[in-house]
Amino acid sequence: MPETGSVDRFRLNARPNDRKYMTTLDTADLAAPTTIEEFRERLSGISEGLPRRLRQCADHIAANIDRIAVSTVAELAAGADVPPSALMRFCQILGYSGFSEMQKLFRDAYAPGFPDYSTRLKNLKETGAGTPSALLGEFIEAGRLSLEALAKSADEAALAQAVVLLAAADTVHIIGLRRAFPVAAYLAYVFDKMSVPAMLHEGTGKLDHRHALRPGDAVLAITFAPYSDETIALAQHARDQGLPVVALTDRITSPLARAGDAILTVPEVDFGAFRSLSATLALAIALAVAVGSARG
Amino acid sequence: MPETGSVDRFRLNARPNDRKYMTTLDTADLAAPTTIEEFRERLSGISEGLPRRLRQCADHIAANIDRIAVSTVAELAAGADVPPSALMRFCQILGYSGFSEMQKLFRDAYAPGFPDYSTRLKNLKETGAGTPSALLGEFIEAGRLSLEALAKSADEAALAQAVVLLAAADTVHIIGLRRAFPVAAYLAYVFDKMSVPAMLHEGTGKLDHRHALRPGDAVLAITFAPYSDETIALAQHARDQGLPVVALTDRITSPLARAGDAILTVPEVDFGAFRSLSATLALAIALAVAVGSARG
DNA sequence: GATATTTTGGAATAATTATTCCATTTTGGA
DNA sequence: TCCAAAATGGAATAATTATTCCAAAATATC
Numbered sequence: 001m002p003e004t005g006s007v008d009r010f011r012l013n014a015r016p017n018d019r020k021y022m023t024t025l026d027t028a029d030l031a032a033p034t035t036i037e038e039f040r041e042r043l044s045g046i047s048e049g050l051p052r053r054l055r056q057c058a059d060h061i062a063a064n065i066d067r068i069a070v071s072t073v074a075e076l077a078a079g080a081d082v083p084p085s086a087l088m089r090f091c092q093i094l095g096y097s098g099f100s101e102m103q104k105l106f107r108d109a110y111a112p113g114f115p116d117y118s119t120r121l122k123n124l125k126e127t128g129a130g131t132p133s134a135l136l137g138e139f140i141e142a143g144r145l146s147l148e149a150l151a152k153s154a155d156e157a158a159l160a161q162a163v164v165l166l167a168a169a170d171t172v173h174i175i176g177l178r179r180a181f182p183v184a185a186y187l188a189y190v191f192d193k194m195s196v197p198a199m200l201h202e203g204t205g206k207l208d209h210r211h212a213l214r215p216g217d218a219v220l221a222i223t224f225a226p227y228s229d230e231t232i233a234l235a236q237h238a239r240d241q242g243l244p245v246v247a248l249t250d251r252i253t254s255p256l257a258r259a260g261d262a263i264l265t266v267p268e269v270d271f272g273a274f275r276s277l278s279a280t281l282a283l284a285i286a287l288a289v290a291v292g293s294a295r296g
Numbered sequence: 297m298p299e300t301g302s303v304d305r306f307r308l309n310a311r312p313n314d315r316k317y318m319t320t321l322d323t324a325d326l327a328a329p330t331t332i333e334e335f336r337e338r339l340s341g342i343s344e345g346l347p348r349r350l351r352q353c354a355d356h357i358a359a360n361i362d363r364i365a366v367s368t369v370a371e372l373a374a375g376a377d378v379p380p381s382a383l384m385r386f387c388q389i390l391g392y393s394g395f396s397e398m399q400k401l402f403r404d405a406y407a408p409g410f411p412d413y414s415t416r417l418k419n420l421k422e423t424g425a426g427t428p429s430a431l432l433g434e435f436i437e438a439g440r441l442s443l444e445a446l447a448k449s450a451d452e453a454a455l456a457q458a459v460v461l462l463a464a465a466d467t468v469h470i471i472g473l474r475r476a477f478p479v480a481a482y483l484a485y486v487f488d489k490m491s492v493p494a495m496l497h498e499g500t501g502k503l504d505h506r507h508a509l510r511p512g513d514a515v516l517a518i519t520f521a522p523y524s525d526e527t528i529a530l531a532q533h534a535r536d537q538g539l540p541v542v543a544l545t546d547r548i549t550s551p552l553a554r555a556g557d558a559i560l561t562v563p564e565v566d567f568g569a570f571r572s573l574s575a576t577l578a579l580a581i582a583l584a585v586a587v588g589s590a591r592g
Numbered sequence: 593g594a595t596a597t598t599t600t601g602g603a604a605t606a607a608t609t610a611t612t613c614c615a616t617t618t619t620g621g622a
Numbered sequence: 623t624c625c626a627a628a629a630t631g632g633a634a635t636a637a638t639t640a641t642t643c644c645a646a647a648a649t650a651t652c
Contacts (some may be wrong), residue, residue, distance in 0.1 A: 147436050
């Protein structure tokens with residue numbers, strides 16, 4: 001195999017000494033970095049001894065590492081003040097097949113998504129690995145992820161707003177049915193412990209309870225997909241009467257979000273019909289305790 | 297200008313009443329959102345009354361707002377389970393000329409300086425003692441610690457044993473009062489979803505329900521310090537009748553532990569007077585799902 | 593200063609991705 | 623039931639973007 005091009009000099013299989021000149025460092029690279037940490041190291045290790053244009057690439061990339069995921073070759077090249085082909089060469093020197101492969105690293109690393117738990121659990125059951133302990137492990141992990149996601153995404157302003165609304169209410173009406181019911185029940189418990197007048201609305205007997213709503217009260221409604229009509233109806237009813245409504249739900253596109261004056265969304269990992277509720281409860285307790293202490 | 301296509305119905309200049317049918321909401325949009333905040337609002341405002349495919353787009357986009365910057369049309373469409381053309385239509389309904397224009401908003405705003413979990417947690421807590429955000433930070437951390445402790449301390453044998461006992465039962469009687477009540481309620485919900493005959497015993501009306509216990513049944517009792525006398529009494533009563541009792545409690549020294557055939561303990565971290573229930577619920581769901589699938 | 597070698601820039605091409613268009617299906621109302 | 627309008631999916635096309643290639647320029651060595 002003859003020496004085909006200059007890039008090879010920097011790469012893994014370059015034979016070091018079958019050439020007459022050696023103007024720059026002989027950085028025989030290993031495989032391409034697969035983590036951002038590795039990438040940074042490679043970058044600082046390589047930049048010395050690179051020819052001018054490639055060094056410009058290295059410098060600009062190093063200074064704009066967090067824009068790689070959302071930039072095009074042309075944009076980055078322009079920023080580095082080199083032609084696109086130079087940037088391509090640079091990516092290849094780093095060990096990637098091209099820019100796209102390098103970019104993928106940064107796009108994937110950013111994606112905060114939950115694993116697909118419903119299929120994961122199904123597999124777990126089907127493969128017979130579904131021992132109770134394995135299941136427990138999955139649910140623990142799901143809870144952990146949910147809590148982390150909540151920490152990252154919590155809307156502090158909405159939370160503060162919700163506290164203000166509920167703290168000012170004469171009575172807090174709590175409604176949450178089906179899988180939101182445990183949350184509602186726990187909120188009722190905490191409010192009770194903190195001497196906040198609260199009423200837990202149950203689903204039984206249909207819409208009887210809406211008469212309990214009185215001027216000066218507020219509603220705290222909780223529902224997740226598939227949304228409970230009764231919960232939404234009560235929230236809407238309250239809103240029609242001019243009462244403040246705090247909505248605790250899963251997405252801003254939830255039908256409950258329309259009826260809410262403060263909207264709290266919780267990123268919870270779902271397994272089909274089940275959700276871990278870890279994040280939901282954490283947010284709920286924080287809300288309740290904050291309301292309790294705001295009332296003195 | 298003639299009515300050229302369906303998309304116009306949702307858009308700014310659509311003339312509202314020059315058509316015969318109006319099947320969905322007439323959301324005459326303003327200009328396309330230019331900030332992410334606006335985008336969120338638009339999303340929650342528009343989602344109602346959207347046809348099926350477009351609603352799927354709205355939901356998926358809402359749940360993956362932070363992936364827009366680094367995704368392609370095809371990827372997002374696949375995630376929403378719609379064809380790419382549907383997603384394009386959705387972007388246009390929002391007011392953009394197409395996906396690229398919408399994506400630009402997110403690429404410009406893209407700040408991977410998104411604090412990681414521990415940084416963000418610190419920020420939350422540092423907003424000042426007693427603020428809702430600080431409380432939220434504390435409860436998130438308590439939940440996470442609880443889950444980690446559970447992962448380390450879980451008694452696999454006891455869990456397996458509990459599954460066997462409950463899977464063999466005709467009817468599972470669940471009792472948990474006060475702060476254990478949300479857990480009991482959620483267990484009842486999950487059992488119901490999985491078609492496991494289960495009965496949730498409530499505290500009202502005192503001890504009436506013990507007559508519901510029949511040979512072949514089993515009891516799942518939940519209580520934490522300060523322990524509920526009624527819960528312990530029901531568990532003891534069941535045991536006296538020779539029914540198997542699964543105990544979900546906080547310590548091995550809990551009075552409930554004496555009445556249980558399988559004892560599950562959960563190391564829950566308290567913050568202030570309240571406990572997060574994260575670990576308890578994780579264990580509870582795992583138990584319920586395992587029982588559900590053991591029954592087939 | 594001559595020559596072998598590396599580096600460079602830009603034009604040509606390939607690949608991917610966004611976007612449009614329209615025939616078909618679905619929906620809602622008479 | 624039928625009809626008009628809306629919604630849909632997928633194939634065709636347009637636009638963008640990545641990648642290669644190679645002639646020209648620069649550089650190091652002698």
